[in-house]
Amino acid sequence: MFEFECQTRQGQARAGRLTTPHGVVETPVFMPVGTHSTLKSMTMGHVAEAGAQIILGNAYHLFLRPGTDLIEAAGGLHGWCGWQKPILTDSGGFQIFSLGEFRQITENGVQFKDPITGAKHTITPERSMAIQRALGADIIMAFDECPPYPTTHQYAEQSMHLTHRWLERCVAAHTNTAKQALFSIVQGSVYEDLRQQSIAFCLEMDTPGYAIGGVSVGEPKHLINQIVDQVAPQLPEGKPRYLMGMGEPIDVLEGIHRGVDMFDCVHPTRVARHGSFFTFDGRRNIKNGEFRDRFEPLMEDCDCYTCQHHHTAYLRHLMRIKEATGGTLLSIHNVRFMIRLAAMARTAILENRWTSFYDEMSQRLQATPLDREGEVVGTP
């Protein structure tokens, strides 16, 4: 049982409803990422309280640890991690290809070494479908190759065709269609002609949803916007559109403006653990001296647990002395911020005031406080 309804459109921006076996998701939606079946530094209670409608897991990481068998024995990811609302699993193609020398791509699939144990594994499109079937997420992703940026036209083209052949195999192998919706992924790097070919191929496969992949791999943001400008309007009105891995506040706003419905990113929790918090007027670093005695919440009018219970000076103290609770509290704020931003966008679209909302919010979000340059943002 999987349905998508586009309720309203203003320009390209859409408000919709996605029905899945584990419940309804109102779009546009930000999906917090729980790569290893937990959000980093947050409990599922925090995630639910932040208003998350759907979360992500990563099939590749979960296949390695704790292993597909164990999650299947627990009744799938829902039974495993205690999250009863919708879940989407990424196939993990991006993570496997990031292994560099540890992996080898063939027509059949990818061979790689577990970076921790050294064990050798092969994931093929068929195996990815079997893994994701065992994990039991409501939405599963095709197993694709995700080339980095920059990539030559030649490599991007070869890679795209491989992704297309793998997509056909994924579609053929995916038989659990009543319970799981398989999304195809439009590739083609930054090349307009390739993106056109990839759109055509994915549309032909007629999957229940479409992702725009191969973004957020190092390319400048104006190129991402160009890609989305090209791809999104060509996707069918009645199916959801997912821009993979894009999750800075401004990215979500720009994506919605161009017709995207679904977003995910580790960004909100990752920067939180390094002391950054979101406001509608840009991102700030809590370690800045100005926050030393700021006995106000991180953001005015924020309804998150953190802002309802703590002031900035206290949170700054926790981050400075490296108390893990500080990262938890900032993560809660940032995740709630992203979820609320998407929900506010939805309301604006439904209330026919998208353009003014977008104009104002895109200006505010891009405010770059002086402290921004001093931020230390590490790897996940």
Place this chain on the structure above:
Amino acid sequence: MFEFECQTRQGQARAGRLTTPHGVVETPVFMPVGTHSTLKSMTMGHVAEAGAQIILGNAYHLFLRPGTDLIEAAGGLHGWCGWQKPILTDSGGFQIFSLGEFRQITENGVQFKDPITGAKHTITPERSMAIQRALGADIIMAFDECPPYPTTHQYAEQSMHLTHRWLERCVAAHTNTAKQALFSIVQGSVYEDLRQQSIAFCLEMDTPGYAIGGVSVGEPKHLINQIVDQVAPQLPEGKPRYLMGMGEPIDVLEGIHRGVDMFDCVHPTRVARHGSFFTFDGRRNIKNGEFRDRFEPLMEDCDCYTCQHHHTAYLRHLMRIKEATGGTLLSIHNVRFMIRLAAMARTAILENRWTSFYDEMSQRLQATPLDREGEVVGTP
């Protein structure tokens, strides 16, 4: 406004009610420790949900970071950390004396170097009272010297007399008696004669509560029980008794049995971060293979957030891949366990079945599963 009522006594075990400016505490009570104004890995929401009635802070640590001025500006510790129920601050004598070569004791007080910044500070009994007044906890502790174990009789005696002279100065300096109750601390190491002298001195000072200090500093448990056996019955019926730093489940049970009302320890959260969880049948390490596919909560009939939402196999996975959320979830369980153990003891006392409760529980808690020896329990 500070009152203590001993409601019932069975043998030495007492059930009581402690009234403070920030609310009533039912005893026996386990007090979770938030040294730096947060529990490690837990939010205050978790602490409240675990049923904590009162939490601890450490005046010495908070004096260094973030500094007394800032906490005072926030309206004291309650306004600072967002915990609106009772708070107790330890003076931090134990932590200062643990600095070793970085500190120097004189009649006046202690000079020490901040181990992080190298800055020199002096804390005297008067300064400790001023700091704790600024922090604004409901219960504050005398500034004492806490000798390690083993200590010679000679050193223990000198140290005790110094602690007594400092206690007189604390009592004289503590003028905020309407809002803060100052507890004296019985010292004397493992020497019965010294403990007798210290009891007499503290009783003469007639403080609103009494702590048994100088325990949990490395001595064997039977000596602690002997000390408590000696000291507790000599303390007045109508005042609360606090056994400092003792917080393994069996310690709390033995302390209650000997007439102690209040307990604190970092133990439950510290061992949690290393994978240990409490059950009524002893402590277990979640990394043991037997828990790999245990799709049951950590403990039967546990009402903590963790046991209500997650099974053991999932928590084991989080600990194995070093996800901080694992430590959070185990901490929640262990803290709730301690609070519940004290609450169950209270009910047993009130219902006139303490002896059977104690007999059964002390046997069960001391069960030592085979896995216990393999545990890795690190420093905080």
